[in-house]
Amino acid sequence: MKHIQTINKQTLNSTIKKGGCGECQTSCQSACKTSCTVGNQTCEQKKK
Amino acid sequence: MTNMWQPSFIGKRERRIFLVHQYKNNGYNIAIDVSSGGIHLLDDESYEVLAYVKEKKEEFEDFTAEELESYKKEAYFHNQEERKEILDEFIELIQAEQLFSKDVSEEILPQVAERKTVVKALCLHIAHDCNLACKYCFAEEGEYHGRRALMSYEVGKKALDFLIANSGTRKNLEVDFFGGEPLMNLEVVKELVEYGRSQESLHNKVFRFTLTTNGVLLNDETIEFLNQEMDNVVLSLDGRKEVNDRMRPFRNGKGSYDLIVPKFQKLAESRNQEKYYIRGTFTRDNLDFSKDVLHFADLGFEQMSMEPVVGGEDDPYAIREEDLGKIKDEYDKLAQIMLRREEERNSFNFFHFMIDLEGGPCLSKRLSGCGSGTEYLAVTPWGDFYPCHQFVGQEEFLMGNVEEGIVRAEIADDFRRCNVFSKEECKKCFAKYYCSGGCMANSYNFHKDLFKSYEIGCEMQRKRVECGIMMKVAEKIK
Numbered sequence: 001m002k003h004i005q006t007i008n009k010q011t012l013n014s015t016i017k018k019g020g021c022g023e024c025q026t027s028c029q030s031a032c033k034t035s036c037t038v039g040n041q042t043c044e045q046k047k048k
Numbered sequence: 049m050t051n052m053w054q055p056s057f058i059g060k061r062e063r064r065i066f067l068v069h070q071y072k073n074n075g076y077n078i079a080i081d082v083s084s085g086g087i088h089l090l091d092d093e094s095y096e097v098l099a100y101v102k103e104k105k106e107e108f109e110d111f112t113a114e115e116l117e118s119y120k121k122e123a124y125f126h127n128q129e130e131r132k133e134i135l136d137e138f139i140e141l142i143q144a145e146q147l148f149s150k151d152v153s154e155e156i157l158p159q160v161a162e163r164k165t166v167v168k169a170l171c172l173h174i175a176h177d178c179n180l181a182c183k184y185c186f187a188e189e190g191e192y193h194g195r196r197a198l199m200s201y202e203v204g205k206k207a208l209d210f211l212i213a214n215s216g217t218r219k220n221l222e223v224d225f226f227g228g229e230p231l232m233n234l235e236v237v238k239e240l241v242e243y244g245r246s247q248e249s250l251h252n253k254v255f256r257f258t259l260t261t262n263g264v265l266l267n268d269e270t271i272e273f274l275n276q277e278m279d280n281v282v283l284s285l286d287g288r289k290e291v292n293d294r295m296r297p298f299r300n301g302k303g304s305y306d307l308i309v310p311k312f313q314k315l316a317e318s319r320n321q322e323k324y325y326i327r328g329t330f331t332r333d334n335l336d337f338s339k340d341v342l343h344f345a346d347l348g349f350e351q352m353s354m355e356p357v358v359g360g361e362d363d364p365y366a367i368r369e370e371d372l373g374k375i376k377d378e379y380d381k382l383a384q385i386m387l388r389r390e391e392e393r394n395s396f397n398f399f400h401f402m403i404d405l406e407g408g409p410c411l412s413k414r415l416s417g418c419g420s421g422t423e424y425l426a427v428t429p430w431g432d433f434y435p436c437h438q439f440v441g442q443e444e445f446l447m448g449n450v451e452e453g454i455v456r457a458e459i460a461d462d463f464r465r466c467n468v469f470s471k472e473e474c475k476k477c478f479a480k481y482y483c484s485g486g487c488m489a490n491s492y493n494f495h496k497d498l499f500k501s502y503e504i505g506c507e508m509q510r511k512r513v514e515c516g517i518m519m520k521v522a523e524k525i526k
Contacts, residue, residue, distance in 0.1 A: 003091045012085040016156055028424060
């Protein structure tokens with residue numbers, strides 16, 4: 001494309017099929033404890 | 049860029065939020081397709097065309113490829129080949145479901161909202177006591193509106209047994225040793241870790257232990273133990289000496305910086321600068337907090353976090369709405385400095401800008417939020433359960449205890465139902481799938497309602513998401 005560059009390929013919609021295993025980290029256990037950040041967590045299935 | 053086509057709304061509706069969020073940051077024109085998570089870098093012309101086509105529809109409505117096709121015939125685009133070309137690129141992205149994509153969340157929402165949850169994480173309040181007297185502490189010098197107490201091994205063991213028994217088939221179990229100051233009860237921490245390890249193979253579980261500390265009691269032996277057993281350690285320090293010592297004094301008023309910093313440096317090095325966070329809190333007394341983050345970097349730390357303080361409206365240090373402009377500028381400044389340092393191979397990680405665009409959490413996780421009250425519980429030294437550490441001491445949220453288990457399941461039901469679709473403000477927010485509805489304790493503290501949003505926190509969160517995504521864009525195209 002000439003005018004637009006897409007930065008990432010993943011679509012959230014595609015995670016519906018395999019998602020929801022719940023093995024990922026609880027967000028508050030990492031470093032926040034007073035807010036909530038989920039988007040920076042890593043999927044345990046993709047970690048493997 | 050031509051000047052003849054300048055829609056009148058540009059610049060006037062910065063706060064209007066669409067399914068596609070567009071913004072400029074650090075010289076980049078960025079579009080976030082909220083539903084798919086697609087991130088796009090636009091040139092000036094396509095940025096303006098995007099703003100124009102969005103204006104053609106009501107807020108939050110999807111576009112179809114056919115509709116965009118029809119715009120090509122409109123006056124604005126007449127004989128303007130470049131804009132037709134841009135519309136073709138939009139159409140291509142729509143067909144790839146990367147722009148104006150359909151939000152499928154509501155299809156799986158019922159199963160997420162009514163899901164059967166298992167407990168997978170505990171925050172063990174191993175010590176309701178502290179050797180510092182931090183002025184902003186939500187635990188009130190470790191005591192959480194209650195009495196000073198240390199958790200006994202027996203209570204901790206029952207908590208771990210509860211976790212194992214209530215975790216279903218979940219393999220990874222998280223236990224955070226929290227306080228007060230957990231190192232004031234180190235022997236019990238060690239005994240509980242040993243007990244947890246002894247249970248792993250029996251129940252096919254893996255414990256991931258973490259510990260949050262102010263560092264006062266750290267020594268070589270403790271560091272060795274932490275490195276051997278703790279998956280992550282969170283080290284509390286606020287930044288520059290004068291900033292830290294103003295808010296984090298000992299009970300006698302003396303500052304803690306000089307004692308703590310060398311210990312934290314030693315710990316971070318001994319962990320190869322991984323699996324830890326230096327965690328600061330900024331208040332309205334240090335709104336120039338980017339300097340504190342950079343101070344961490346100057347001290348040699350590579351993993352850092354800097355949280356806005358949690359405080360009520362009457363607290364003089366609490367963040368106010370009028371501080372938001374300055375705070376947003378600080379985040380911008382920090383993001384730009386981090387990019388520069390990355391080029392100089394002198395980089396560090398800032399927790400709040402970290403966004404995993406390719407391997408991030410699934411939609412189900414993003415819809416279920418932080419897990420407090422359902423997957424995550426806090427346990428007091430005497431074994432009471434609360435939805436999270438921030439609710440400890442608020443009796444209306446007392447859920448049960450290690451002897452009887454969960455006795456007030458209706459509290460868990462409320463937390464389970466709380467998500468980005470049950471909060472009115474979240475529905476239209478572009479950042480909803482990055483914060484998952486934010487901190488429920490903040491909602492409750494400010495509105496006495498789990499289903500409302502803490503607006504000041506949301507504004508800061510949105511800015512951090514914008515900065516984090518801008519950095520990903522910059523890294524990708526360099």
